[in-house]
Amino acid sequence: MKTNTTTSQAAHEPWNKGKLIGQKPPLKLHEIWTVRTQLRMAGKTRELALFNLAIDSKLRGCDLVSLRVRDIAHGNHVVSRASVVQHKTQEPVRFELTEQTREAVEDWIKKATLSSTDFLFPSRQSGSPHVSARQYARIVKQWIELMGGDPQEYGTHSLRRTKATLIYRQTKNLRAVQLLLGHRKIESTVRYLGVEVDDALDIAEHIEC
Template sequence: MNKSTPAIREPWNKGKLVGQKTPLRLKDIWAIRVRLQLAEKIRDLALFELAIDSKLRACDLISLRVRDVAHGDHVSSRAVVMQRKTKRPVQFEITEQTRNALETWIIRAKLRNDDYLFPSRLSRLDHLSTRQYARIVKNWVTSIGLDPSSYGTHTLRRTKASLIYRRTKNLRAVQLLLGHTKIESTVRYLGIEVDDALEMAEQTEV
């Protein structure tokens, strides 16, 4: 009696780019920002600006309530959020550009203090899902001609952290901003060992 050959299962990541997602460059940030402004996508602009500033994980970003960043219509210059993953608080700055975008969105959407900052369009009682947020990010990067397989929600989390590290080389500061408990996590997250080695190699002529 012949035994049937077991079906060969393809790996879940076949044909997909896995690993860390690429942070945006300054020109990419401005390209997305301008497109959202021109299209008058008020919610998306507020979401994009806050994602860059806050450096929060997707699950923490989408579950923010108005009271986490604002008092009434007035958005604060700093905020503190309890991270879902680590159960530790993390503080972040909210730049003037982001404050303006958020204030416009809060007023336009008529959001109250206890409302989710980015409510789902399917139900005002719930916030954007991580899947919806990922889809929005994909649309952003695709709109400026970037390969969506190389970018994701973690792109927004990594972007400002990577820029800060590049300018300051201050790992401890970036660790605090990302809310990492161990500095080794920050090193791995930024991929700085590989990047710095490549940068030094590029600057070395032989």
């Protein structure tokens, strides 16, 4: 009977036991630059391209890892603005690519000798055409360690939220952030950024329709 009870308890053990849950915090500016510097010094061309693209694109992990070269580049030339269809919503979302991101991605394309139809981040494991969402999550944990953070406190959404949060803090423009994140509803953006309701109402009062 004791064995059955133990087995039953194990079977019903919550998935998040021993894990930190809730909104994953975005990276701060000095943390972004710390990771970039560490990756550059270590000569990790692929990871630098992946990190910069994750920050700029604000894409979900599944959309980021499944990008093909043609989605963001014409030949070896990376475009300044791109548009991809999101897996979750099946709707397009646009994003900008800064100069340093374009340079990092171009360096990676050349080093890996990728063609336009290739996945931008092909997997190094057999049986997978590109880096999986699970692999990406592990890479993110390594980045967090580089900046001296606790890997348990951050996740892939930390990268997705980083630039969106910086844009919101500087502009207070929820609608712009909603479009950049590809959210269907402004309420989703409010929850995602952790914007206080009073803050959101204050913004709405100053917007004339």
